[in-house]
Amino acid sequence: MDLLTANDRQGAYPASYYAQTARQLDPFPSAKGALRCDVCVVGAGFTGMSTAYHLALRGYDVIVLDAQRVGFGASGRNGGQVIKGQRREQNELEAKLGDAHARELWDIGAQAVDLVRTLCKKDEVDTAFHDGIIEAAHRKRDVPDYHAYVEHLATKYDFHDACTLDADECRHLVNSPAYHGGSLNMGSGHVNPLALVLGLTRLAVNAGVRVFEQSKVDDITKGDPAIITTADAEISARYVVLGCNGYLGNLQPRVAQRVMPINNYIVSTKPMDPAQQEDLIRNNYAVTDGKFVVNYFRFSDDHRLLFGGTESYGYKFPKDIAGAVRKPLSEIFPQLNDVEIEHAWGGTLAITMNRLPHYERLTGNILTMSGFSGAGVALGTLSGQIAADAIAGQAERFDVMAKIPTPAFPGGTMMRQPLLVLAMLWYSLRDKL
Template sequence: MDLLTVNDQPGVYPASYYAASATPLAPFAQAQGQLQCDVCVVGGGFTGLSTALHLAQRGYDVILIEAQRVGFGASGRNGGQVGQGQRVDQEELENMLGVDHARALWAIANQSVDLVRGLAKSDFVHADFHDGIIHADHRKRYVAHSRDYVRKLNDDYGYDRVRFLDAEECRHLVNSPAYFGGSIDMEAGHIHPLELALGLARMAVAAGVRIYEQTRMTNLEHGTPATVNTDQAQIRADHVVLGCNGYLGDVNRHVAERVMPINNYIIATEPMSPEAQENLIRNNHAVADSKFVVNYFRFSDDHRLLFGGTESYRYKFPDDIAGAVRRPMLEIYPQLKETRIDFAWGGTLGITMNRMPHFERLAGNVISCSGFSGHGVAMATLSGQIAAETISGQAERFDLMAKVPTPTFPGGAALRSPLLVLAMLWFSLRDKL
């Protein structure tokens, strides 16, 4: 089944709140004929656009191809939360990789948030960065760990932008009976993700990048130079960067065994008054909870609650996305029972077994960055900067990310989906216990 077309029309953004509210870009042309460049970037999401921008700023001649529209995939559909740290807690990273490697990954994660904050200040990006993400514990037994983890970040990492929330303060900030405590990180935040992607595209074009849309890679011929083939073009490039995340398909089986596409869903309510917004989430923070199948929510600039939750592991989106996501929203906010849902959409992202990104040099002149596991607004954007410096001969950060082992899914690419469905049924049950 073709992930690029099974749920979407060719060349058309999904009917999401983001697509309805973003400042649109005119379509880019399709690639035609024989083309040549220093670097061909495949994928027009955060990874690809950031790679192209940072390479062009270094003086490289760059072509970026996108099978649909720039920002069409997960980069333009996600929850917009710009999380601090890696997708995996520092304690787990220390146990997995050792303290020094874990500390280096923490520094990289900090850089990713700084990068998005900086990009949001550009006139090319028509979106503001809003401070603060609340991590809310949906079980009392998790609260002690939240307190200990905040203390660890404060003491061991010198990070003072996060603090613990007891039950009373958590309820004050998030007016829901579902949570018993947690933490708030004021260095993290949220942003309109499609506007960020479109802004990156504007910046890339201004820097000299040639962007082609509705231009799908059909196969990649390794060599020096490498050749990226599409239906209507052959692109010869000294280097190739694959920034396809959940849409890579079978282009590279080695990556496909380690990065799996899954679907996630978001709804947007009707606009509320500023007072009603403040009564649900104070101070315009974002929220993500402690469930394995995470509920994540925040407000848009026009006071709509954007609520994400539920996952599926079959490629086709459910017929009633609004109904599916409304259920967990009402578990958190039963007071919204009569609130209208104006938008409901799904998206495909890439996950790994250990929820850490998968960076790999597939050949001497071909690199891939993917598997951001729902933590991609910051890390996928930074991965483009890292890819650019790697091609320029500075591979320290790339190597730090690539040295994180990425286990294969049981059964490889062929069996990863049915086996993960069974695992997710278990985790979904655990969330209810």
């Protein structure tokens, strides 16, 4: 089964809040015939469109191919949280990779947020950057760890944009009985993700990038030039950048062994009045909690609660997405037990074993970046800039990311899904203890 069409119609965005409210682009044509370019980018999400835009600014001739529509995948469906740092905390990275490498990864994670902030100020991008993410502890015994991490970032990384929250402070900001404290990080924030990727596309097209939609790549023949084949086109390119994330399929089996697609789900409520919004989450902050299967939520600019939670690991989405997500929504906000849900959608992201991105040069002229594990708004967008730099001969940041060891999933692509299901059952039980 093909994830590109397992839950969605060919050439159509999902029935998400984002898709129904976005200033959409006119459809791009599909690729046809013999084409040439300096760089062929596969995938028109954050990574792909950022790569194309930053290469075009350097004068490269770029073609972007997408099997569906621009921003069709995780880039246009996610929770919109722009998180400073990596998906793993710095003390974990220090223990696994050493202080020097951990510091480099922190700097890259900070650059990722800065880039998204900068892009959101451009006229082509129809989303504001809203400051502040609350990281909420669902277990009382975890609160000291949250507070110690705030102190660790301040003392070791000179990061002072985060503060601790005790139980009363957390309840004041997030009107939920589910949390016992945590932290507030003003160095992170949230955006409308589909608006961001569509804005990146406008910037790229204005810079001369050629975009082709509904142009699924069937094969990539290595060489100089590389040959990229679709049903109706053959593209000759000096470089290839893969920005497919969870929709890579079997295009590159080596990457598929290390990067696994999983599904996540979001609902949006009917609009609330500003006082209702402020009563639930103050100051328009976003929220994420400490569960392994994380709950994450924020408000849209038109005062809808966007709530994400629950995962699945097969191809198909559940028939009743709204019902599946309503359960954790009601646990976090029991006062919204009967709230009207107007949109419910799923999306496919990609994870790695260590929850850190997988960067690799598959050959000297084929680069891949994926496996952002829920942190793709920031890291996926910056990855495009990093890929552009690497192609232009400035590969320092690419090499920092590529140094992260990315183990293959046990059992390969055939057994990774059932083994992950067993692991997730264990973690879901642990979350309840």
